[in-house]
Amino acid sequence: MREQGVLNLLRVEGPMSRAEIARRCGVSKPTVSSNVETLLALGLVEERGRGARGNGRPGRLVAFTPSAGYVVGMDVGGTTTRAVLADLDGRVVASHRAASEAGSADALLDQLAGVVERLVDARSGDAPILEIAIGTPGVVDAVRRRVAIAPNLPALESDGFLDRLDAALGQPVTVLNDVNAATRGELEHGAGRGVDDLVYVSVGTGLGLGVVVAGVVHHGVGGRAGELGLLPYPPGGTSILEDALSGRGVRSHSLAMGGDGDPETAFRQADAGLDPGARAIGHFLGDLGWALVAVVTLLDPRRVVLGGGIGLRCAPFIDRIRADVARLAGFDIDVRVAELGDDAGLTGAVATALEPARDVRRWMEGGPQRSIHHHPRPVNDIVDTHATPLEEP
Numbered sequence: 001m002r003e004q005g006v007l008n009l010l011r012v013e014g015p016m017s018r019a020e021i022a023r024r025c026g027v028s029k030p031t032v033s034s035n036v037e038t039l040l041a042l043g044l045v046e047e048r049g050r051g052a053r054g055n056g057r058p059g060r061l062v063a064f065t066p067s068a069g070y071v072v073g074m075d076v077g078g079t080t081t082r083a084v085l086a087d088l089d090g091r092v093v094a095s096h097r098a099a100s101e102a103g104s105a106d107a108l109l110d111q112l113a114g115v116v117e118r119l120v121d122a123r124s125g126d127a128p129i130l131e132i133a134i135g136t137p138g139v140v141d142a143v144r145r146r147v148a149i150a151p152n153l154p155a156l157e158s159d160g161f162l163d164r165l166d167a168a169l170g171q172p173v174t175v176l177n178d179v180n181a182a183t184r185g186e187l188e189h190g191a192g193r194g195v196d197d198l199v200y201v202s203v204g205t206g207l208g209l210g211v212v213v214a215g216v217v218h219h220g221v222g223g224r225a226g227e228l229g230l231l232p233y234p235p236g237g238t239s240i241l242e243d244a245l246s247g248r249g250v251r252s253h254s255l256a257m258g259g260d261g262d263p264e265t266a267f268r269q270a271d272a273g274l275d276p277g278a279r280a281i282g283h284f285l286g287d288l289g290w291a292l293v294a295v296v297t298l299l300d301p302r303r304v305v306l307g308g309g310i311g312l313r314c315a316p317f318i319d320r321i322r323a324d325v326a327r328l329a330g331f332d333i334d335v336r337v338a339e340l341g342d343d344a345g346l347t348g349a350v351a352t353a354l355e356p357a358r359d360v361r362r363w364m365e366g367g368p369q370r371s372i373h374h375h376p377r378p379v380n381d382i383v384d385t386h387a388t389p390l391e392e393p
């Protein structure tokens with residue numbers, strides 16, 4: 001749709017005349033004028049003054065209107081809930097942070113509805129909340145409309161929670177796994193920029209994987225793609241890989257080496273080359289190397305990004321990790337530490353909400369509110385802004 005191309009151009013490049021739009025898009029001025037009139041009628045663009053004077057009479061400038069609507073992005077964890085209100089440029093207008101109401105489904109639903117209400121009140125004017133996207137722990141099955149394996153936030157697993165969430169917030173809500181949300185955040189605005197095939201490995205209180213194929217985050221048939229932490233490890237035993245690659249895995253290695261069991265202490269000692277932390281982290285990195293070799297051998301990504309609280313602490317050891325993976329896999333792989341830190345999931349939730357909110361076809365059909373069965377386009381097919389969604393004005 002040509003209107004979408006015009007909107008993307010104005011959003012990224014800024015105001016320009018109809019003549020310049022026609023030149024940049026390689027189409028006739030009458031065609032562009034028709035496209036612009038459509039966007040003006042939808043409220044997605046506005047006219048602003050006139051361009052610089054040239055040989056002829058300067059034309060009126062057409063500009064993207066970020067305040068035509070807003071989106072809400074949320075990162076709901078077992079302990080903390082964070083949320084932002086962003087305009088269509090991805091600029092944060094308001095934010096909220098509070099302890100998660102994890103006691104029951106009713107308490108959590110009430111909290112999320114209250115958060116959205118506060119953010120709605122922070123709008124400038126009465127432009128609508130077009131989309132809401134929420135990253136949560138657990139396996140999110142969008143087809144069966146349920147969340148499973150969310151031990152840190154069991155309220156999510158209650159019967160009919162996703163349908164009740166839509167009702168509580170007054171519109172369809174996109175719910176996605178928190179690691180997949182962080183994956184999209186890093187893909188668009190972090191260490192994954194410019195890459196179409198990516199694996200994001202989150203090592204923190206648990207272990208999760210986000211897989212990007214041809215620019216699209218792959219969720220799997222039932223939302224289980226990337227649940228690497230559930231893999232039996234070592235093979236034949238009763239433990240799982242998450243027991244080794246997580247905060248509790250570092251704790252176990254530290255205690256086994258005579259340390260105090262604190263992951264932060266172990267990493268600090270390893271940074272300085274001191275035992276028992278150096279030995280504990282050495283064992284942890286061995287497990288991590290084995291897992292990464294399995295991942296890159298299976299998926300052959302362009303890049304691997306390490307995130308999560310423990311993954312971010314691996315920055316001093318990134319050269320060792322690359323060398324270990326190359327030695328065991330037999331080929332070099334680009335392994336990096338995430339750039340967005342704790343903001344990755346929230347950034348990804350905002351990006352997920354912005355895609356349908358900026359879809360001109362949805363505006364023309366009566367509004368960009370999406371259904372749970374929305375099929376994303378490759379990220380690199382979507383022209384983006386130069387700012388990250390969490391940049392506040």
